[in-house]
Amino acid sequence: MLLINCPYCGPRPEAEFANGGQAHIARPADPMSLTDDEWAAYLYMRDNTKGLHHERWRHANGCGRFFNASRDTTTDVIKRTYRMGERPEAEHQGAKP
């Protein structure tokens, strides 16, 4: 079980959290202007990164708030957690933050 550092509440066991998948996928501003391929890419295509991966978590059984985590998917070590609206740190930015 991971120990996850909620930016609002501090370190808590993974069982208190829900995973929200890959972070920093912005909903297209004007969906009606997208082609079917672009809309499918937004809905379904994921980086599935092997290495440093940025993902959303929600402290579902705690403060209830969303935040992001940078985690290495080859070791499961969480390098950093950060609040919504912030970007991953420069040294943690992969090819696609």
Place this chain on the structure above:
Amino acid sequence: MQKFSALSLLRAGLTGHAGWQRQWRSPEPKSGYDVIIVGGGGHGLATAYYLASRYGVKNVAVLEKGWIGGGNTGRNTTIIRSNYLFDESAGIYEHALKLWEGLSQELNYNVMYSPRGVLMLAHNIHDVQSFKRHVHANRLNGIDNEWLSPEECKEFCPPLNVGGSMRYPILGGALQRRGGTARHDAVAWGYARAADALGVDIIENCEVTGIRRAPTGEVVGVDTTRGSINAKRIGVVAAGNTSTVMNMAGVRLPLESFPLQALVSEPVKPIFPCVVMSNTIHAYISQSDKGEMVIGAGTDVYTSYTQRGGLHIVNHTLDAICELVPAFRRLRMLRNWGGIVDVTPDRSPIVAKTPVSGLYVNCGWGTGGFKATPGSGEVFASTIAKDEPNKINAPFTIERFRDGAVIDEAAAAAVAH
């Protein structure tokens, strides 16, 4: 290939079993092949075998970064069934089940396919309705599946607790009698041996590090840890690592990789006659021929490539097993491991051509790929040999997500399956 038979066993026994050959060669990679299969798991080896045996393509190499039987093929819980809801799924899984029935004879290798029955338990009204719908849908597709009352479940699998003491009591079950298990390493070894005998080069410890493409876009070969190898057609069958390999050719896929765990108990005398699955309280259990109880757990909630998973996931499954079969409360668990499974949004596989000419992909089998091994290999071989999908795998494209033609077994089963 040295043929296995009662006579050859007797003859080798007279000379102290010293005369057996290696089951497959360990060749150096050639400079080029007609087809390269990336990934030497069951699906990849089956693809190579059917390319050589049914589709006349014998100049084939299977590249495996580790060793044969070391990936998900040797890590699953060996369950075989074909009772899926949708016609497309029924088509591909039943194709596989029919091949399982004659596989040991075809490969001259005992894969220990054991049609002992797969019993899927219902624990609430929704389960009952959903499973009865599955039973009817399966029968329309010519697939055996029948509804059992709780008493009939108990008769079919006596160790089950069908009393009133459970938090989620057993309200009945759907039984596919032709479902069962097979020995997973034997499946990999049997396909490897049979493919090797037909001239396929099985190259272990050979990791693909790049996919080379011509200026016009089509594939021309791969770079590996054992040098560059040319090929006009490349089939990627890399399970949890598919995204990584396909990125080398610039192809993005709707996949996420998760750890899926399994565990076995200490071996005990025969007690459990069939496979029991419970989606609702999440437990899969069967008894191996060695006597161990083979137990499948769920995936972790986050993507990972670590080949292990959280202990609380396993504990959750063991809670369910102890409720289902109280006699197992005192069993000790021997080993626990994880494998990395690639999951699509609709929990159905992708067996298809890709936007890159000469590149084919067979992936997304998620948590339930072992049962499909022969069928998956057969239709993928057909797709590569003919450069167009077979009728059976035609619905399993990448484009189905764009076109809205998803095959939503995720919603049908309500859990990973």
